[in-house]
Amino acid sequence: MSELTMVQAVNDGLKSIMREDDTVLLMGEDVGPKGGVFLATEGLTAEFGEERCFDTPLSEDGIVGVGIGLALNGMKPVCEIQFQDFIFPAFDQIVSEAAKMRYRSGGQYTVPMVVRTPYGGGIRGGLYHSQSGEAYFAHTPGLKVVIPSTPYDAKGLLISSILDPDPVLFMEPKALYRAFREEVPEGVYTVDLSTVREVVPGDAAVIYCWGAMVPVATEAARRIKETRQQDVRVVDLRTLMPLDEDAVLQAARECGRVVVLQEAPRFCGYASEISALLAEHAVESLEAPVRRVTGFDTPFPNTLENYYLPDARRVMDAVEQVLDF
Amino acid sequence: MSTARPIRVSDPGTFPLRRVLREDGRGVLKSAAQEHLPGRDKLLEIYRAMLTTRVLDQRLLKLQRQGRVAFVGLATGQEAAIHGSGAVFEPQDWVFSALREGGIALQRGMPMAEYIAHMFGNAEDSAKGRQMPNHFQCRAVNFPSWSSVLGTQLPHAVGAAAAMQRRGEPHVCAAYSGDGATSSNGFHSALNMAAVMRAPVVFVVIDNGWAISVPSSKQTAAASYGTKARAYGMPGVDVDGNDALASYQAVAEAAARARDRGGPTLVCLRSYRIGGHSSSDDPTRYRDDGEVEHWEKRDPIQRMQAYLKSTGLYQEADCEHWQSDIEAAVSAAVRHAAEVGPPPLESLAEDVYAEPPLHLRRQVVEALRIAAEKGAADAVAGEFPL
Ligand SMILES: Cc1ncc(C[n+]2csc(CCOP(=O)(O)OP(=O)(O)O)c2C)c(N)n1
Ligand SMILES: [Mg+2]
Numbered sequence: 135m136s137e138l139t140m141v142q143a144v145n146d147g148l149k150s151i152m153r154e155d156d157t158v159l160l161m162g163e164d165v166g167p168k169g170g171v172f173l174a175t176e177g178l179t180a181e182f183g184e185e186r187c188f189d190t191p192l193s194e195d196g197i198v199g200v201g202i203g204l205a206l207n208g209m210k211p212v213c214e215i216q217f218q219d220f221i222f223p224a225f226d227q228i229v230s231e232a233a234k235m236r237y238r239s240g241g242q243y244t245v246p247m248v249v250r251t252p253y254g255g256g257i258r259g260g261l262y263h264s265q266s267g268e269a270y271f272a273h274t275p276g277l278k279v280v281i282p283s284t285p286y287d288a289k290g291l292l293i294s295s296i297l298d299p300d301p302v303l304f305m306e307p308k309a310l311y312r313a314f315r316e317e318v319p320e321g322v323y324t325v326d327l328s329t330v331r332e333v334v335p336g337d338a339a340v341i342y343c344w345g346a347m348v349p350v351a352t353e354a355a356r357r358i359k360e361t362r363q364q365d366v367r368v369v370d371l372r373t374l375m376p377l378d379e380d381a382v383l384q385a386a387r388e389c390g391r392v393v394v395l396q397e398a399p400r401f402c403g404y405a406s407e408i409s410a411l412l413a414e415h416a417v418e419s420l421e422a423p424v425r426r427v428t429g430f431d432t433p434f435p436n437t438l439e440n441y442y443l444p445d446a447r448r449v450m451d452a453v454e455q456v457l458d459f
Numbered sequence: 460m461s462t463a464r465p466i467r468v469s470d471p472g473t474f475p476l477r478r479v480l481r482e483d484g485r486g487v488l489k490s491a492a493q494e495h496l497p498g499r500d501k502l503l504e505i506y507r508a509m510l511t512t513r514v515l516d517q518r519l520l521k522l523q524r525q526g527r528v529a530f531v532g533l534a535t536g537q538e539a540a541i542h543g544s545g546a547v548f549e550p551q552d553w554v555f556s557a558l559r560e561g562g563i564a565l566q567r568g569m570p571m572a573e574y575i576a577h578m579f580g581n582a583e584d585s586a587k588g589r590q591m592p593n594h595f596q597c598r599a600v601n602f603p604s605w606s607s608v609l610g611t612q613l614p615h616a617v618g619a620a621a622a623m624q625r626r627g628e629p630h631v632c633a634a635y636s637g638d639g640a641t642s643s644n645g646f647h648s649a650l651n652m653a654a655v656m657r658a659p660v661v662f663v664v665i666d667n668g669w670a671i672s673v674p675s676s677k678q679t680a681a682a683s684y685g686t687k688a689r690a691y692g693m694p695g696v697d698v699d700g701n702d703a704l705a706s707y708q709a710v711a712e713a714a715a716r717a718r719d720r721g722g723p724t725l726v727c728l729r730s731y732r733i734g735g736h737s738s739s740d741d742p743t744r745y746r747d748d749g750e751v752e753h754w755e756k757r758d759p760i761q762r763m764q765a766y767l768k769s770t771g772l773y774q775e776a777d778c779e780h781w782q783s784d785i786e787a788a789v790s791a792a793v794r795h796a797a798e799v800g801p802p803p804l805e806s807l808a809e810d811v812y813a814e815p816p817l818h819l820r821r822q823v824v825e826a827l828r829i830a831a832e833k834g835a836a837d838a839v840a841g842e843f844p845l
Contacts, residue, residue: 167745168672171845189673191642192609220608223644257841258529260591262607309841401818430822432811436529437580437588437801440836441826447833 138318141311143285144174144250147292148212150322152182158296159204160187162197162214171216172252172311198224198249202232205247210296218253218305219262225270232301233276245301248292253281254346254397255443256309260436266345266398266429271303272375272407278302279374280327283348285316287372290325298327307346327373330381336365339391339456342382342408344371347395347444354449358457366453374404379411386412387419391456393427395449400428422459425452474683476697476729479704482757484765487704495711496704497546503776504566505546505703506767507785509538509760512562514785516734519578522793523738528578530843532558532593536701536733539759540665542566543706544633544728547661547714553601554633555616557609557640558593559665567600575792581799587809588802591843593737610636610643613662617649620658620717631659631717633710639670641684650691650725659717661710662725665700667732671845672745688725700728701759704766730759739845804830 138146152158160175166189169176178187190197194215201211215221221228232245255264272279280295280302282288288306295302333348334355341351348370355366369385371377386392392412394405405426412424427444435442479491497505512534519531534541537559545563548554554563565574573585577595580588586596586604596604605612616634623630640646641664653660664684668675681687688695694716698709706728713724731754735742742751767773804826808819815823830836 163670164672166672169744171671189677191678192639192670192673193642193644195644196642222608256839257843258591258839259843260594260607261589263591263843308844400822430807430826431819432808433589435589435807436591437584438804438807440839441804441807441830443836443839445837447836448829451829451833 135317135319137315138285139312139315140282140285140288140306141172141174143289143318144292144306145176145178146318147289148175148178149181150289150320151293151296152178152186154322155210156186157208158186158210158212160212160214161190161201163190163192163216165189165214170214172308174250174306175214194220194224195227198227198232201247201249202227202235202245205245205301206235206243210246212248212250212296215249215251217259217263218251218267219265221249221251221267224249228271228277228301228303229274233274236300237276244299246299247301248295248304249301250292250304250306252308252311253305254307254309255434255439256346258436258439261433264434264439266396268305268374269398269402269404272404276300278327278376279305281305281307281345281372281374283307283310283345283370283372285318287325287331289318290323291327291372293322294324294327297324305345309346310349313349328376328378329373330378331370331372332367333370334366334368336367337389338364338366339393339453340367340369340385340389341393341395341449341453342369342371343395344374345397347397350444350446351395351449353446354453357446357450358453362457364457382408382411383416386416390419390421391459392420392422392424393449393452393456394424395427395444397429397443399431400426401431403428422456425456427452474697476699477705477709478699478702479708480702480762480766482762484762485769486766491705492708495708495715497707499772501546501707502767502772503778505542505707506763506778507781508542508545508562508566509703509763510781511565511785512538512541513760514782514789515562518786518789518793520738522578527797528592530592531578531738533734533737534559534562536754536759537665537667537730538562539703539763540700540706540728540730543703544663544710544726546707547710548633549630551601551628551630552633552714553603553616553619553630555603555605555612555619555635556595557605557612557635557637557665559637560635561593561595564595564597564600564602567597567602569595569597569600569602571788571792572795573597575789575796576799579796579799580801581796582802583796583799584802587806609640610645612636613640613645613649614652616660617653617656617658620653620660621656624656624659629718631661631714634660634662636662636664637670638664638666638668638675638678638684639673641687642678650688650693650723653723654692657720657722659720660723661713661717662723663710664725664727666727666729669732669736669746671736671740672742674746683727685725685727691725693723693725695725695727697727697729700730701757701762703759703763731757737845739843
């Protein structure tokens with residue numbers, strides 16, 4: 135065991151699985167000698183050579199498209215898209231090709247590929263280094279979408295994603311890359327790809343969240359406890375697709391009051407899916423309308439980033455509203 | 460996995476490049492073509508713009524180190540390519556830039572205060588603090604901003620040029636990109652369509668040898684970026700981008716062709732990125748100091764200065780004072796920018812659409828209520844990695 139940050143845990147996860155499975159390959163812009171712009175792939179070319187961890191030309195479409203070909207033919211590629219904001223040149227390959235290959239071939243051809251990409255705000259990156267695009271991808275049948283919020287989960291979920299027989303979009307909350315350390319076991323271990331994680335216990339209300347919003351929800355729950363002596367549960371969804379629907383419904387039934395928190399814009403966001411799920415299957419247990427706390431329905435700003443991003447202030451406001459309803 | 464032969468070694472002579480200036484700047488080569496060379500005023504404009512970019516790089520890097528601006532994309536070493544080519548375009552032409560060509564907006568008349576306001580992202584930034592620093596725009600000088608998504612501006616240049624063509628105007632579009640962006644979807648689509656449409660575009664690739672940490676040898680297996688033009692059916696030329704006169708000449712020739720309805724041209728200006736990719740990059744992780752030293756000895760500003768001195772223009776125009784004049788102008792703009800506050804919270808929802816729709820107006824009302832009841836938002840802790 136050692137204490138690792140999330141980005142170190144990602145690195146360790148890649149290293150651990152590459153040592154055991156020589157079909158795992160890493161490719162992307164600057165993932166080689168530089169080790170990635172966030173250093174997630176630091177030292178991997180040195181250990182595994184250029185055959186297994188290599189820089190590509192500046193072509194996201196090419197990175198993912200070539201990744202699909204590698205996956206079709208026996209490799210387990212891990213493609214890095216430097217920022218999720220730059221994934222859209224590869225949208226076609228992800229949505230039309232990777233996600234649909236199994237279905238369109240009746241299961242004859244499959245794409246066991248991971249696309250890793252840092253996402254979200256908090257680094258003063260403006261419109262194109264900050265976005266949270268999970269909803270575009272969770273909307274795509276055939277694709278799994280995984281978002282860790284801790285170093286332990288980052289490593290375990292990443293290894294599970296690499297071993298998974300289907301294409302996985304693995305979104306890494308860059309704001310948490312170096313936010314804190316945690317004990318992370320050595321070697322290969324997995325975290326199941328369809329379970330939620332209870333972060334803070336409680337039954338006065340529940341906040342569903344994922345990625346960089348998990349610490350924000352936790353802080354809001356702490357402040358509510360301090361100011362109102364009420365225990366608010368925090369649940370990290372962590373695998374957005376497939377979603378552990380039963381666990382989500384159960385928490386809502388136990389708490390009766392719900393806030394869904396996401397960094398992405400509100401309209402047609404993933405939080406809306408959770409709200410709809412609860413409206414369909416848990417309305418009899420709800421004691422207040424479900425509230426969403428989200429980014430604004432605007433592109434991601436730069437100077438006003440801190441107002442755009444949901445913070446504990448805004449989450450508390452929503453929790454107070456559902457508690458006082 | 461890469462088996463491509465490196466096309467960029469320390470010696471820029473491995474692929475024949477078009478040149479005008481002698482390596483030491485003291486005069487032009489006897490072999491140089493005489494057409495499309497910059498006249499007296501253009502030469503001085505280019506030199507002043509080069510100096511301005513160098514001064515800004517140094518000053519902005521300091522401000523970044525002090526935490527006063529978040530990010531800077533440096534142009535040090537590329538000034539001849541940027542401003543030699545930039546000098547070609549007329550006021551009614553449009554310039555579509557990439558990361559490092561913001562100085563061309565200044566060269567075309569963008570006020571320094573506006574440039575610095577953008578770097579601060581304050582209430583006086585014409586883009587209202589929405590973009591990261593180094594994404595300059597200036598409508599008055601026909602200079603739209605690039606996004607960040609590499610290569611996407613190139614097809615826009617083709618479309619804007621096609622509009623000029625449809626209206627029968629004698630104008631052209633400049634479409635800048637780096638060597639890395641030649642691998643983007645936008646580059647391919649833009650060159651292909653421009654050639655098919657015979658659009659009046661000049662594609663200028665500023666090849667600085669690197670795309671962050673990826674060298675040109677891993678970017679393309681072609682012998683040069685300029686040779687890519689052939690496959691698209693347009694002329695292409697590779698030029699010594701540290702030679703301001705050659706950069707001007709090749710681009711002027713291409714612009715003249717475009718104005719004469721001869722269609723697009725690809726001009727590759729080969730230069731070198733002396734600094735890191737940006738204020739946050741540590742290039743020693745992936746490249747040799749020796750390579751950097753090699754290029755430092757070929758400083759384009761020194762070379763241009765030597766040329767101006769050899770012609771007497773330097774003395775005649777009193778260029779010695781320019782550096783301190785520019786520094787003073789930058790300092791004044793920085794002092795002013797530091798006093799201007801951020802854009803107001805309400806501005807978040809402006810310009811998403813021509814008119815903010817109802818749901819967006821409601822979101823702003825809600826944000827203002829929360830700010831009034833619960834105070835200011837938490838500061839953002841993270842730093843830009845690159
Ligand atoms: C589509 C896209 N992919 C990746 C990036 C991240 N990125 C920013 S600059 C850069 C390298 C650009 O290299 P080049 O085009 O040569 O321009 P230079 O920075 O050298 O001027 C990369 C990969 C991006 N901005 N856009
Ligand atoms: Mg470059």
